[in-house]
Amino acid sequence: MFLVGLSGGIASGKSTVVAVLRELGCAVIDADVIARQVVQPHSKAHQQILQHFGPEILLENGEINREALGSIVFSQPEKRRLLNSITHPEILKEMLKQVLKYFVLGYRYVILDIPLLFETRGLTRFMKYTVLVYCDPPTQLARLMKRSGLGAAEAEARISCQLPLEEKRRWATHVIDNSGDWEGTRRQVLQLHTRLEDSLDFLWARLAVGAAAAGLGGLLFLLIRHFIS
Ligand SMILES: CC(C)(COP(=O)(O)OP(=O)(O)OC[C@H]1O[C@@H](n2cnc3c(N)ncnc32)[C@H](O)[C@@H]1O)[C@@H](O)C(=O)NCCC(=O)NCCS
Numbered sequence: 001m002f003l004v005g006l007s008g009g010i011a012s013g014k015s016t017v018v019a020v021l022r023e024l025g026c027a028v029i030d031a032d033v034i035a036r037q038v039v040q041p042h043s044k045a046h047q048q049i050l051q052h053f054g055p056e057i058l059l060e061n062g063e064i065n066r067e068a069l070g071s072i073v074f075s076q077p078e079k080r081r082l083l084n085s086i087t088h089p090e091i092l093k094e095m096l097k098q099v100l101k102y103f104v105l106g107y108r109y110v111i112l113d114i115p116l117l118f119e120t121r122g123l124t125r126f127m128k129y130t131v132l133v134y135c136d137p138p139t140q141l142a143r144l145m146k147r148s149g150l151g152a153a154e155a156e157a158r159i160s161c162q163l164p165l166e167e168k169r170r171w172a173t174h175v176i177d178n179s180g181d182w183e184g185t186r187r188q189v190l191q192l193h194t195r196l197e198d199s200l201d202f203l204w205a206r207l208a209v210g211a212a213a214a215g216l217g218g219l220l221f222l223l224i225r226h227f228i229s
């Protein structure tokens with residue numbers, strides 16, 4: 001089994017790409033979804049957030065007020081680092097559990113949708129491939145503003161909390177350019193899917209060659225032993 005890391009920037013189109021990959025039957029683990037689960041009331045992360053950010057960060061029903069927490073952490077780097085240090089270990093633990101589940105279910109590769117894949121030191125080392133969902137900066141800003149209702153300055157501040165997409169582009173093994181229309185993106189995702197499936201065939205071919213080589217070696221050894229004795 002191998003892992004494929006999928007990343008991008010805020011509002012660059014990861015969820016859009018993931019929806020197509022799921023439609024094609026791929027196993028996808030979404031770090032944003034897990035990030036929501038691990039801060040549910042009574043969890044360890046929830047208690048720590050309450051302790052460090054105070055009760056004003058909670059909604060009336062006890063859940064985290066994500067909008068309020070977002071305004072704090074996206075404008076104060078040290079608070080963002082604090083939130084990351086609380087949530088990231090929990091997110092990674094849960095992701096690992098889900099990878100194991102897919103492994104047991106017999107999936108041959110799993111796609112991990114991790115917004116901060118390239119920002120998190122050492123994480124890409126576990127990925128056979130890394131896919132960047134790219135979007136040109138003006139389009140990314142416009143889509144983020146439209147989706148969130150944020151003004152330009154605040155939306156730009158959120159984008160600048162992550163490494164620039166141009167830089168991530170240099171690290172990725174595959175790039176999907178989502179600057180254009182849905183159809184263009186869908187075509188690129190279909191191509192990526194074909195490559196991932198082909199790479200499986202390639203793995204099986206390598207295993208088959210390896211097994212054949214081992215078999216031939218064994219036969220040769222038996223023949224040599226037979227003629228020597
Ligand atoms: C700050 C929070 C409360 C804002 O919640 P909200 O519902 O408004 O946004 P959501 O979780 O859907 O995230 C949207 C996008 O914001 C970006 N983002 C989220 N957290 C971070 C972060 N710590 N640093 C940089 N970018 C981030 C990602 O691109 C993400 O896809 C939330 O994002 C959070 O708890 N973040 C910390 C956990 C984390 O790092 N999540 C990212 C997955 S590893």
Ligand SMILES: Nc1ncnc2c1ncn2[C@@H]1O[C@H](COP(=O)(O)OP(=O)(O)OP(=O)(O)O)[C@@H](O)[C@H]1O
Pocket residue numbers: 008009010011012013014015016017032115143144147178179180181182185
């Ligand atoms: N090709 C496209 N054409 C037009 N709009 C798009 C396209 N791709 C995505 N969008 C819109 O842009 C916004 C961001 O897309 P999406 O939610 O897929 O990004 P994301 O990377 O998952 O975002 P985040 O990580 O911040 O949650 C959404 O409102 C989506 O509908």
